[in-house]
Amino acid sequence: MLNQDSVAATGVAARCRAAKAAQTRLAVATTEQKNALLHRIAARLEGDCAAVVEANQRDVAAAADAGLSSALVDRLRLDEKRLRALAASVREVVALPDPVGLVESLWTRPNGLQVGKMRIPLGVIAIIFESRPNVVIDAAILCLKSGNAAILKGGKEAAHTNAALAAVLSSALVDAGLPSEAVTLLTDRGEVGELLHQTETVDLVIPRGGEGLVRYVTENSRIPVVQHYKGVCHVFVDATADLEMASRIVVNAKAQRPGTCNAAETLLVHAEVAERFLPEVARALAAARVTLVGCERTRAVLPEVTPATEADWSTEYLDLVLSVRVVDDLEAALAHISRYGSSHTEAIVTRDYQNAHAFIARVPSSAVLVNASTRFNDGGELGLGAEIGISTSKLHAFGPMGLRELTTTKFIVYGQGQVRA
Amino acid sequence: MLNQDSVAATGVAARCRAAKAAQTRLAVATTEQKNALLHRIAARLEGDCAAVVEANQRDVAAAADAGLSSALVDRLRLDEKRLRALAASVREVVALPDPVGLVESLWTRPNGLQVGKMRIPLGVIAIIFESRPNVVIDAAILCLKSGNAAILKGGKEAAHTNAALAAVLSSALVDAGLPSEAVTLLTDRGEVGELLHQTETVDLVIPRGGEGLVRYVTENSRIPVVQHYKGVCHVFVDATADLEMASRIVVNAKAQRPGTCNAAETLLVHAEVAERFLPEVARALAAARVTLVGCERTRAVLPEVTPATEADWSTEYLDLVLSVRVVDDLEAALAHISRYGSSHTEAIVTRDYQNAHAFIARVPSSAVLVNASTRFNDGGELGLGAEIGISTSKLHAFGPMGLRELTTTKFIVYGQGQVRA
Numbered sequence: 001m002l003n004q005d006s007v008a009a010t011g012v013a014a015r016c017r018a019a020k021a022a023q024t025r026l027a028v029a030t031t032e033q034k035n036a037l038l039h040r041i042a043a044r045l046e047g048d049c050a051a052v053v054e055a056n057q058r059d060v061a062a063a064a065d066a067g068l069s070s071a072l073v074d075r076l077r078l079d080e081k082r083l084r085a086l087a088a089s090v091r092e093v094v095a096l097p098d099p100v101g102l103v104e105s106l107w108t109r110p111n112g113l114q115v116g117k118m119r120i121p122l123g124v125i126a127i128i129f130e131s132r133p134n135v136v137i138d139a140a141i142l143c144l145k146s147g148n149a150a151i152l153k154g155g156k157e158a159a160h161t162n163a164a165l166a167a168v169l170s171s172a173l174v175d176a177g178l179p180s181e182a183v184t185l186l187t188d189r190g191e192v193g194e195l196l197h198q199t200e201t202v203d204l205v206i207p208r209g210g211e212g213l214v215r216y217v218t219e220n221s222r223i224p225v226v227q228h229y230k231g232v233c234h235v236f237v238d239a240t241a242d243l244e245m246a247s248r249i250v251v252n253a254k255a256q257r258p259g260t261c262n263a264a265e266t267l268l269v270h271a272e273v274a275e276r277f278l279p280e281v282a283r284a285l286a287a288a289r290v291t292l293v294g295c296e297r298t299r300a301v302l303p304e305v306t307p308a309t310e311a312d313w314s315t316e317y318l319d320l321v322l323s324v325r326v327v328d329d330l331e332a333a334l335a336h337i338s339r340y341g342s343s344h345t346e347a348i349v350t351r352d353y354q355n356a357h358a359f360i361a362r363v364p365s366s367a368v369l370v371n372a373s374t375r376f377n378d379g380g381e382l383g384l385g386a387e388i389g390i391s392t393s394k395l396h397a398f399g400p401m402g403l404r405e406l407t408t409t410k411f412i413v414y415g416q417g418q419v420r421a
Numbered sequence: 422m423l424n425q426d427s428v429a430a431t432g433v434a435a436r437c438r439a440a441k442a443a444q445t446r447l448a449v450a451t452t453e454q455k456n457a458l459l460h461r462i463a464a465r466l467e468g469d470c471a472a473v474v475e476a477n478q479r480d481v482a483a484a485a486d487a488g489l490s491s492a493l494v495d496r497l498r499l500d501e502k503r504l505r506a507l508a509a510s511v512r513e514v515v516a517l518p519d520p521v522g523l524v525e526s527l528w529t530r531p532n533g534l535q536v537g538k539m540r541i542p543l544g545v546i547a548i549i550f551e552s553r554p555n556v557v558i559d560a561a562i563l564c565l566k567s568g569n570a571a572i573l574k575g576g577k578e579a580a581h582t583n584a585a586l587a588a589v590l591s592s593a594l595v596d597a598g599l600p601s602e603a604v605t606l607l608t609d610r611g612e613v614g615e616l617l618h619q620t621e622t623v624d625l626v627i628p629r630g631g632e633g634l635v636r637y638v639t640e641n642s643r644i645p646v647v648q649h650y651k652g653v654c655h656v657f658v659d660a661t662a663d664l665e666m667a668s669r670i671v672v673n674a675k676a677q678r679p680g681t682c683n684a685a686e687t688l689l690v691h692a693e694v695a696e697r698f699l700p701e702v703a704r705a706l707a708a709a710r711v712t713l714v715g716c717e718r719t720r721a722v723l724p725e726v727t728p729a730t731e732a733d734w735s736t737e738y739l740d741l742v743l744s745v746r747v748v749d750d751l752e753a754a755l756a757h758i759s760r761y762g763s764s765h766t767e768a769i770v771t772r773d774y775q776n777a778h779a780f781i782a783r784v785p786s787s788a789v790l791v792n793a794s795t796r797f798n799d800g801g802e803l804g805l806g807a808e809i810g811i812s813t814s815k816l817h818a819f820g821p822m823g824l825r826e827l828t829t830t831k832f833i834v835y836g837q838g839q840v841r842a
Contacts, residue, residue: 024759028783101782107804113793115803120785122815203815224645224816245838252840338445360833361522362449364541372534372836381841382536382832383528394543394624394829395645396817408815411803412781415793417666419673420802 012194015184016151016201019124022179023149027121029178031098034145038094040172041141042087048168049083055164056133063157075132076158086137089386093141096385099404100147103412111418117409121147123203125406126195127388128153128217130209133161139208140169140183142388146406151195151202153186163187196221206389226401227393230316231261231344233374236333236359237281238350239272245371246349247281250322252373253347255288259318261390262345262367262377266313266323268333271297274326278302290320297326313340330355334362341365344392345377366392366399433615436605437572437622440545443600444570448542450599452519455566459515461593462562463508469589470504476585477554484578496553499582507558510807514562517806520825521568524833532839538830542568544624546827547616548809549574549638551630554582560629561590561604563809567827572616572623574607584608617642629810647822648814651737652682652765654795657754657780658702659771660693666792667770668702671743673794674768676709680739682811683766683788683798687734687744689754692718695747699723711741718747734761751776755783762786765813766798787813787820 026034045052056078063073078086099119106116125148127139136152143150154162166185173180186195196205196217205225207217218225235253237246253264269277278301282292292298293312294305305324312323313336327333337346347369348359356370367377377399379387384402391397397405447455466473477499484494499507520540527537546569548560557573564571575583587606594601607616617626617638626646628638639646656674658667674685690698699722703713713719714733715726726745733744734757748754758767768790769780777791788798798820800808805823812818818826 027785109802109804113797113802118781123785219643222640224814242838248838248840256841356835360539360835364448364544365831367832367834369834370836371838372834373840375841376534376834376836376839377832381530381534382834383530393645398829399832408819410786411788411798411820413788413790413793413797413803414777414781415791415797417663417669417792418797419669419794420677420796 012186012191013198013201015181015186016124016195016198018181019149019151019184020201022181023121023124023147025179026144026149026182027100027147029147031100033176033178034098034147035094037144037172037176037178038090038141040175041137041169042090044168044172045083045087045090045137048164049080052078052083052161052164052168053080055160058160059133059158066157068157072131076161078133078161082134086134090137090141093145093386093403096145096403098145099407112416113418114414116412118412119404119407120410122406122408124149124151124201126151126153126202126205126223128192128205128207128209128213130155130213131158133158133165135208136162136165136169136185138386139206139388142386142403142406144182146403148406149182149184151184151186153192153195156189159187193220196223199223208389224396226389226391226397228261228390229392230342231263231392232266232314232316232340232342233262233264233345234266234268234333234337234341234347235264235374236268236327236330236337236346236348237270237273237277238330238348238352238355239270240351240355241270241273241277241349242351243273243277243280246277247284249347249349249371249373250281251284251288251290253375254285254322255290255320256373256375258320260375261316262374263318264322264347264374265316266325266336266340268325268327268336269298270333271326271328274298275301278324285322288320290322292322292324294324295326298324316342330358334359337363337365342392344390345369345374347372347374366390433607433612434619434622436602436607437545437616437619439602440570440572440605441622443602444542444545444568446600447565447570447603448521448568450568452521454597454599455519455568456515458565458593458597458599459511459562461596462558462590463511465589465593466504466508466511466558469585470501473499473504473582473585473589474501476581479581480554480579487578489578493552497579497582499554503555507555511558511562514566514807514824517566517824519566520828533837534839535835537833539833540825540828541831543827543829545570545572545622547572547574547623547626547644549613549626549628549630549634551576551634552579554579554586556629557583557586557590557606559807560627560809563807563824563827565603567824569827570603570605572605572607574613574616577610580608614641617644620644627810645817647810647812647818649682649811650813651763652684652813653687653735653737653761653763654683654685654766655687655689655754655758655762655768656685656795657689657748657751657758657767657769658691658694658698659751659769659773659776660691661772661776662691662694662698662770663772664694664698664701667698668705670768670770670792670794671702672705672709672711674796675706675743676711676741677794677796679741681796682737683795684739685743685768685795686737687746687757687761689746689748689757690719691754692747692749695719696722699745706743709741711743713743713745715745716747719745737763751779755780758784758786763813765811766790766795768793768795787811
């Protein structure tokens with residue numbers, strides 16, 4: 001804690017420079033050294049458990065006093081059981097391959113030069129997040145394993161917990177013989193504006209939180225930002241769909257965890273199967289306590305459904321509500337997704353080879369699925385390992401970002417004295 | 422020309438929306454269709470040669486009247502011979518592989534889901550450039566071949582030439598049955614500010630020009646920008662270097678084309694070989710009309726050399742001037758590059774295996790070379806084919822950007838009814 005307190009006195013620019021200097025040491029750390037660091041972090045999360053839990057209880061008590069909803073207070077809570085789970089997730093990252101130094105291929109030019117692209121860390125990554133304090137650990141370990149320094153700025157409601165977790169990271173870095181400035185916690189909200197202008201030292205900003213936070217960061221940052229805006233995800237049930245499978249996928253995509261960005265918000269149904277499918281899926285959705293709003297053609301089959309407004313088609317409910325629209329064909333479904341979608345996640349349920357192929361080829365979303373739930377658009381589920389977030393902007397990364405997406409590539413060239421003619 | 426004139430009347434936002442609509446058609450064009458388009462563009466560059474040359478002569482005459490330097494007037498000139506060369510370069514892009522649709526691997530998850538990453542176009546790319554009008558063609562064909570729409574804004578000194586070249590592109594698009602809005606030329610400087618705020622429709626901005634232009638675009642854009650700042654490139658001659666090879670590489674890196682970003686600006690010489698190497702390389706550089714500025718240790722060997730100031734170490738001369746510094750060892754060379762370099766291109770000349778390895782591993786520049794000239798940091802020379810520019814920022818692309826760097830990836834998932842547990 002002493003260390004964090006003493007550096008907190010110096011300015012944002014100086015702390016970012018210190019992070020950059022620390023990163024040059026981390027960039028050349030071996031995978032063994034970085035894994036040893038992660039093991040120390042996991043051990044300290046278990047060993048220093050009492051200090052973190054105590055700090056967390058202060059935040060939780062303050063949040064309850066301030067009248068935060070019980071859902072928000074629960075997101076804030078970090079008890080011994082959750083800390084053990086956090087330690088376990090750190091050890092999972094140990095098991096992931098280190099992307100740094102990877103050269104996927106070397107090719108030889110006609111003049112004999114051997115050329116390749118080597119993965120290197122991005123540098124210094126700033127993560128600005130709200131409420132859930134476990135982001136301190138999740139984000140830091142992904143940055144550290146990929147050779148990056150992390151600048152973290154959390155919400156004030158988790159201030160004590162964040163500081164206790166940062167102290168865990170700091171001690172583990174020192175124990176591992178690595179510079180503690182590789183993880184820097186900013187605690188003052190007023191520092192964010194200054195942070196977003198440190199173009200000389202910070203390479204990437206990742207805002208993790210609501211649309212307001214993402215928009216604020218995007219509009220005020222001079223540093224590149226990887227954004228995650230809303231997920232208005234679609235399931236299109238084609239004329240040839242296995243309707244029992246379609247119903248299962250729709251219910252899972254909507255109701256398995258409705259508050260997530262990859263949950264479905266709109267169901268598109270091919271007109272040819274609307275009369276058969278809609279009553280069936282409505283029953284299954286009702287059993288999962290999902291409320292429907294629908295277009296006129298939906299209401300012709302299901303008169304009890306509330307009429308959808310134009311605004312519904314672009315709404316991310318994050319709740320047990322689903323908008324339903326009957327469309328003439330695949331083209332109409334693609335047009336709807338293009339007009340109202342958020343390029344996040346879209347699924348088709350079909351038995352038609354041609355339509356599956358067209359959907360995969362033509363939908364420009366971060367994940368496009370055939371006969372599977374939209375809920376699979378997640379780093380863990382897709383096989384990337386832990387993720388630092390999902391990008392809905394196309395530059396650098398599109399979709400879930402794992403360790404690899406926290407790196408870039410440089411060209412490496414092995415010559416024997418070649419000069420350019 | 423009619424087409425360009427009539428749309429010029431509508432606003433920037435509307436033209437960007439039209440470009441985005443055109444891009445959705447281009448995104449699903451086959452490689453065959455896109456190559457046919459490029460062949461038409463090449464044929465028209467030769468066939469409509471007279472119209473372009475005439476327009477260019479107006480720009481050249483105006484530039485000469487305005488008192489532009491003969492070098493600048495020459496950069497502006499587009500005669501029949503240069504147009505034939507431009508047509509040939511278009512045909513070279515036909516021969517490059519189309520990155521769109523490429524899925525490098527498909528993996529299977531434990532639940533049977535088949536997951537892959539498919540390359541897709543970025544979308545709409547804005548290129549803001551100065552003077553050389555051939556950028557209209559170079560940039561447009563790389564965007565089109567990779568399925569992107571292009572919004573082009575050139576300098577006013579090439580206004581007539583740019584309009585004539587845009588007309589060539591527009592006619593070729595119509596001939597090929599593709600929407601002419603896939604290439605849009607903005608002609609009014611006042612439109613740039615508005616363009617840089619079209620976050621809903623434009624996916625990437627590439628400024629091509631001097632530091633002032635790049636800085637203006639970076640500071641004013643709400644859209645992601647790929648930057649190319651200066652190239653302060655280094656050659657480090659190690660103690661074990663083959664000095665004859667080192668001399669050849671230094672002369673080539675500095676003098677073969679001193680006005681380019683990958684030309685060397687600073688020579689670092691290991692103290693152990695300074696006395697032998699400096700007189701030798703100074704003679705070779707003098708023969709190539711290169712002027713030297715140097716540190717005190719350099720001047721101890723070469724007293725006639727002008728003393729270097731602190732500012733020299735971070736100066737991109739873009740001219741026949743080279744700064745020279747004697748350093749104690751590899752560590753000192755790395756520290757100098759880290760402090761003064763621009764992360765562009767650095768080379769080591771050495772016979773030492775360990776130092777070659779350390780230099781490659783530890784220098785975080787866009788290209789790092791062993792025993793080869795810095796001048797090889799170029800899309801064509803590295804084997805990427807034509808390049809749209811070199812990125813010195815690490816996000817998305819670092820180093821030369823070819824067709825592949827004008828695409829992103831989406832996740833594709835083939836299921837058999839899987840839902841998330």
